[in-house]
Amino acid sequence: MRAVVFENYQTFPSLTDVEVPEPGAGEVLLKVAGAGACHSDVSVYRDFTAEHPGALKPSFVLGHESAGWVEKLGPGVTGVEIGDAYLVYGPTGCGRCRMCVQGAENYCDNAATNPALAIGLGRDGGMAEYVAVPARNLVPLGDADPVAAAPLADAGLTPYHAIKQALPNLAGGGKSALVVGLGGLGQVAVQILRALTGAQIIATDAKQEAMDAVAGDGVETVPAGDGQVERIRDLTGGRGVDAAFDFVGAKATIATARAAAGIGSRVVVVGIADGTADWSFFGTPYESTLNGTYWGSLGDLYDVAAMYRRGQITPTIQTFAMDDALEAYRSLEAGKISGRAVVTPNA
Structure with missing residues (x-):
C-alpha cells in the first residue's frame, strides 16, 4: 500500500510502498477514508532532531487525524462491525496509569517512556491506504x-478540550471570547464556541481570507497589527475578554491574548510555536490565569463526533488524492491551506 513516511529528522517525508498492517490482538484494520495534514507533522519532520524534547524516532507513517471504515478485526475484537465508519482517537498511552484509565491518554503519566505518543506520532498513522488501530480508539x-x-x-x-475547560469563564450573560489564529483549529474553535456558549466571539488573524472564513453570524473579526488589542478591548466595552484561546502559541500571539484579557479571565495557549510569556503583578489582570492544553480525552472526542453528526461543527477541508499527498504538506508549509488539508487514500 502507499503511505506518507517520516524517514529521518529534518527531511521531507516520502510517498512510498509499505506492507499493509496486520491488526493485532484488540486492534482493527481501518480502510482510510481521510487523513488530515497537520502543522504538528511539519514540526516532526522539519524542526525536531534526536535531541529535541518532542522528538519521535523515525521511521513511521504520518497521520494522527484519520477516519475510515473497518476492514478487518484482530483477535479478541467484538462489538465492531466490518464496513462501519469510525473516527480514530490518536493518543496511545500506557493504558494503566491514572490518566489513561480515565480516557485521557493525551496526558499519560508514562508518556516519556512510551514507545509512541500517538497513532501517527511514533506509531504508524493514517496517512496511508490502511492503518491498524486499537479498537478502543x-x-x-x-x-x-x-x-x-x-x-x-x-x-x-x-479546541473542544480547551474550550470545555474554560466554560466556567463563559457562563452567564455579557461574556466574551477571543480566538487568536484562524487556521484549521481556530476555525473549528469559533464553531464550538458558537454551539456551546452565548458569548460574544471575537476572532483575529493576520490573513484576511482566514477572517472571512469565520466572519458573520455574531462573530466579529479584528486584523492583526497596529491597534489590534485596542480594537478587541473596545468590542468588549473596555473590560477585556473573559476567555482567550491562542491557536498559534508564538510570543507575540500570547502577548496579544493576555493584553486583551480582563479581570478573572482565562488565557489558554493551544498552539505549539514555543512562545514565552512575561509576568508582572501590575501588568496582569487580577485573578486571571494562563495555561496550556494538549489534545483531549477519548470522551471529549465522542462529544466532538456527536456535534459533527448534528451539524454543529463542519470543518473546512481541501482534499488531496493519495498521489498528491506530498503536495498537501507543501501547500500546508507554504500557507496555502485554508482550514484543513485532507488526503483521501481510497477515494
Missing part, C-alpha cells in the same frame, strides 16, 4: 461523512 460516526470528519481527531478535539 474507535469513535463511531454512523452515517456521517468520514472524509470531512478526519481532521476532527485533532483540529476538532483540541
Whole structure:
C-alpha cells in the first residue's frame, strides 16, 4: 500500500510502498477514508532532531487525524462491525496509569517512556491506504461523512478540550471570547464556541481570507497589527475578554491574548510555536490565569463526533488524492491551506 513516511529528522517525508498492517490482538484494520495534514507533522519532520524534547524516532507513517471504515478485526475484537465508519482517537498511552484509565491518554503519566505518543506520532498513522488501530480508539460516526470528519481527531478535539475547560469563564450573560489564529483549529474553535456558549466571539488573524472564513453570524473579526488589542478591548466595552484561546502559541500571539484579557479571565495557549510569556503583578489582570492544553480525552472526542453528526461543527477541508499527498504538506508549509488539508487514500 502507499503511505506518507517520516524517514529521518529534518527531511521531507516520502510517498512510498509499505506492507499493509496486520491488526493485532484488540486492534482493527481501518480502510482510510481521510487523513488530515497537520502543522504538528511539519514540526516532526522539519524542526525536531534526536535531541529535541518532542522528538519521535523515525521511521513511521504520518497521520494522527484519520477516519475510515473497518476492514478487518484482530483477535479478541467484538462489538465492531466490518464496513462501519469510525473516527480514530490518536493518543496511545500506557493504558494503566491514572490518566489513561480515565480516557485521557493525551496526558499519560508514562508518556516519556512510551514507545509512541500517538497513532501517527511514533506509531504508524493514517496517512496511508490502511492503518491498524486499537479498537478502543474507535469513535463511531454512523452515517456521517468520514472524509470531512478526519481532521476532527485533532483540529476538532483540541479546541473542544480547551474550550470545555474554560466554560466556567463563559457562563452567564455579557461574556466574551477571543480566538487568536484562524487556521484549521481556530476555525473549528469559533464553531464550538458558537454551539456551546452565548458569548460574544471575537476572532483575529493576520490573513484576511482566514477572517472571512469565520466572519458573520455574531462573530466579529479584528486584523492583526497596529491597534489590534485596542480594537478587541473596545468590542468588549473596555473590560477585556473573559476567555482567550491562542491557536498559534508564538510570543507575540500570547502577548496579544493576555493584553486583551480582563479581570478573572482565562488565557489558554493551544498552539505549539514555543512562545514565552512575561509576568508582572501590575501588568496582569487580577485573578486571571494562563495555561496550556494538549489534545483531549477519548470522551471529549465522542462529544466532538456527536456535534459533527448534528451539524454543529463542519470543518473546512481541501482534499488531496493519495498521489498528491506530498503536495498537501507543501501547500500546508507554504500557507496555502485554508482550514484543513485532507488526503483521501481510497477515494
